[in-house]
Amino acid sequence: MMRKTPLLIAGALAAPASAGTISVTIPRVPVAEYHRPYVAAWIEPVGGGAAQTVFVWYDIKKKGNEPGTKWLSDLRTFWRKGGRSLTLPADGISGATRAPGTYQIPLPANLKTGAYTLYVEAARETGGRELVSVPLSIPAKAASAAGKTELGTVTIR
Incomplete structure (x- = not known):
């Protein structure tokens, strides 16, 4: 008789379906010295509550002795939240900075039914800083907002 181990059973239950997808566009900024932005996204319940980080993109393999996390405080709102x-x-949430383009990120599957706000913040060395917020409801409904300089369109599907 073959016996299933608890590890296999737990692994099978730990993969719920995603609540939706976030699409984040990082625009090409026409400057002489371009640096990829640090970008972070988090979700907060509308009525108040703890913020949940969705992703944070930073310089993971920074050259020299300084850690790439040193500049995360430039994402001021994310840093405080x-x-x-x-x-x-x-x-599952941290990764390297991204080149200009559009990226798809799954919403966390553990979000309960309700109203939230998705925040996406970007900051670039020798560049600007921008924060975009998008209303989010679970079950997910389409919504979007657009940045003006450091972020392009942020869409929830």
Whole structure:
């Protein structure tokens, strides 16, 4: 008789379906010295509550002795909402900076039915800083907002 281990059973239950998808566009900024932006996204319940980080893109393999996390405080709102207490790198949410383009990120599957706000913040060395907010409801309904300089369109599907 073959016996299933608890690890296999837990692994099978740990993969719920995503609540939706976030699409984030990083525009090409016409400047002489372009640096990829640090970008972070988090979700907050509309009625108040703890912020949940969705992703944070930063310079993971920074050259020299300074850690890439040193400049995360330039994402001022993210830093105050929980970035400073986040242990990085964090599995499933942290990654390297991204080149201009559009990126698809799944919404966390553990969101309960309700109203939230998605925040996406970007900051670039020798560049600007921008924060875009998008209303989010679970079950997910389409919504979008657009940045003006450091972020392009942020869409929820």
